[in-house]
Amino acid sequence: MEQTRARVLVVDDEANQRSALASMISGWGYETQAAADGLEALDRIESFKPSVVVSDLMMPRMDGPELLRRLGEIEGAPPAIMLTAFGSIETAIEMVHNLGAYWFLEKPLQPGALRILLKRALEHGRLEAENERLGRQLSSQGVLGEMSGSSAGMKEAFILIRQVAPTSATVLITGESGTGKELAARAIHGLSPRAAGPFVALNCAALPETLIESELFGHEKGAYTGAVERRSGCFELATGGTLLLDEIGDMPLATQSKLLRVLEERKVRRLGGSKEIAVDVRVLASTNANLALAKSEGRFREDLFFRLNVFQVHLPPLRDRIDDLGQLCAAMLPEMNARHSCRVTSISPAAFDILRNHEWPGNVRELRNALERAVIIAGHDEIQPAHLPRFAQAGLPAQPESALPTLSVSVGSTVAQAERTLIEATLRHTDGNRTRAAAILGISIKTLFNKLKEYESSALGQ
Numbered sequence: 001m002e003q004t005r006a007r008v009l010v011v012d013d014e015a016n017q018r019s020a021l022a023s024m025i026s027g028w029g030y031e032t033q034a035a036a037d038g039l040e041a042l043d044r045i046e047s048f049k050p051s052v053v054v055s056d057l058m059m060p061r062m063d064g065p066e067l068l069r070r071l072g073e074i075e076g077a078p079p080a081i082m083l084t085a086f087g088s089i090e091t092a093i094e095m096v097h098n099l100g101a102y103w104f105l106e107k108p109l110q111p112g113a114l115r116i117l118l119k120r121a122l123e124h125g126r127l128e129a130e131n132e133r134l135g136r137q138l139s140s141q142g143v144l145g146e147m148s149g150s151s152a153g154m155k156e157a158f159i160l161i162r163q164v165a166p167t168s169a170t171v172l173i174t175g176e177s178g179t180g181k182e183l184a185a186r187a188i189h190g191l192s193p194r195a196a197g198p199f200v201a202l203n204c205a206a207l208p209e210t211l212i213e214s215e216l217f218g219h220e221k222g223a224y225t226g227a228v229e230r231r232s233g234c235f236e237l238a239t240g241g242t243l244l245l246d247e248i249g250d251m252p253l254a255t256q257s258k259l260l261r262v263l264e265e266r267k268v269r270r271l272g273g274s275k276e277i278a279v280d281v282r283v284l285a286s287t288n289a290n291l292a293l294a295k296s297e298g299r300f301r302e303d304l305f306f307r308l309n310v311f312q313v314h315l316p317p318l319r320d321r322i323d324d325l326g327q328l329c330a331a332m333l334p335e336m337n338a339r340h341s342c343r344v345t346s347i348s349p350a351a352f353d354i355l356r357n358h359e360w361p362g363n364v365r366e367l368r369n370a371l372e373r374a375v376i377i378a379g380h381d382e383i384q385p386a387h388l389p390r391f392a393q394a395g396l397p398a399q400p401e402s403a404l405p406t407l408s409v410s411v412g413s414t415v416a417q418a419e420r421t422l423i424e425a426t427l428r429h430t431d432g433n434r435t436r437a438a439a440i441l442g443i444s445i446k447t448l449f450n451k452l453k454e455y456e457s458s459a460l461g462q
Helices: 015-027 038-048 064-072 089-098 111-140 152-164 181-190 209-217 253-265 291-296 302-308 318-340 349-357 363-378 415-429 434-441 445-461
Strands: 007-011 031-035 052-056 080-084 103-106 171-174 199-203 242-246 282-287 311-314 343-347 380-383
Touching (some): 015 031, 015 052, 015 111, 031 038, 038 052, 052 064, 052 111, 064 080, 089 103, 103 111, 152 318, 171 181, 181 199, 181 282, 209 253, 318 349, 318 363, 318 434, 343 349, 363 380, 363 434, 415 434, 415 445
Parallel strands (some): 007 031, 007 052, 052 080, 171 282, 199 242
16 A cells, blocks of 8 residues: 555546546545645645645636646645646646646546656655755754854845745845855755756856857857867756856856847757757856846846846845854864864864954855865864964954964075975974875975975985
8 A cells, every 4th residue: 555644636627537536546545635626626735735736737717727826825835746638848848847736647647657656746745845844944053055144144045045945936146256155056956856956057257258158058069169079058967957057147148148048948059059959957046246237237138137036045245144153163164174184173262253353355255265274274173363364364463372383494594404394394283194284385285295205315315
C-alpha cells in the first residue's frame, strides 16, 4: 500500500470521470475527496488539506489555470497535477512554468504515469515543506544559506527570499558590491523546486561586449574568429536550474534587447546558428547600480527593467548592520580555520573594537578578506589587533603590544641573509605551515618552496 496517509483532491466537472478517477486513486492507498470545479476545490482544500491536487483544465465557474493562480497565493499549497484533453507543448509550459503546476498529463490518462507522478508530487511537496520549515527556523536564528545576520534589514531580506524562492518569479537583487548578492541568489535557488538543477552565474561586468552574447547564448563553430568549436551558452547550461545575471546594469544595450527576447520567448539561438533552442531557466539578476536612474538616462532598457524587476530583494551594506558583525565573524572563523589548518578560537575585544569602528566600504567581502588574513597570521588562539590589516586600523590609537614576534637583523647582513632570516622565523611562527607562512610573507607558495630549496642546496654545498 502506497502513502496510506496521503490525501488527494480530484477536481473535474464530469461526474463520471471524477468518480472513476477518485476510485482509482483510492485503490492505490490514498485518501481522496472530489470537487466539481475550482471554487469547490478551494473550499475542500481548506478543510481536507490534501497532499496533492489532481485537476482537470477546462471547467465552469473556475477553470484549472485560475485554480493554479489561486493556489499560488496560498502559503504551503499542495502541488497540482493538471489533466486535459487539449494538450500541447505551449499549454504544458504555461501550466508548469508560468502558473506553478507540478506537472501536466493528457487525457486519456495512463494510470501508470499518473501513479508515478503522484508519488513524485508527494515527495516534492514534502521537500518543499521541509525547506520552508528549515528556512523559517534558520532565518529566525539569523542564518539563511551562507548568509548571516539578525539586523532588521537582513531579517526583511530573509523573509522576502523565503517567500519568492518556491515560485518561478524573476528576482532582482540589489545592494552595494560585497553585500552578498550571489549568496542571496544561491539561497533562492537552494530553496526552490529547481534546487537539484544547475546554478550558473555570469558576471556581466567582467566580459567585453564582443564576448557577452557568446557567453549568454553560445555559438556555433566558425561563428566568429576564434570560435573553433560549438559552445553552449549560460542559458543552455542552466536549463532545469537557475541563471544569475550578476551586475546586469553593465550589460550593453544591444545585448539587453536580445536578452529581453529570450526572457519572453524562452528560446535562444546560438551565434552563427539557424535554429532556436527551448530553454527552461529561472532568471535572477543582481546589480549595485541604480537601474531606475540608468533607465531614465537611457542606459538601461525600460522594458527589460520591468521584466526583471518582478520581485526585488535588497541587501543592506555592512555599515548599516554593524550589530551583525559578531555573528558574521562567528560564521566565518570555522570555515577559515579548516581552509588554512589554523586553530583560531576567537577575536580579542581590542581587535573586535577595531572591526566595529571600520567603515567597511567593501562590505561583507572586505570583512571576509580581513578576517581571512588575520586567521592566517594569528594561526591559533585569539585574533589580536596586530593581526588585522592596516586599513582596518586607520585612525585608531596604536596598540601597545604586538601579537607577532619581533625579528632582529644585524647591520652588515646582506639582503639575501635578511630575507632568509625572515623566512625561517616566519616558518617557526607558523609551526612549519608553509601555506600560512607564504601568506604572511606576501609571496606565493611556489616562491617559498623555491627559496627553501635554494637554502637546502646552499647547506649541502657547504
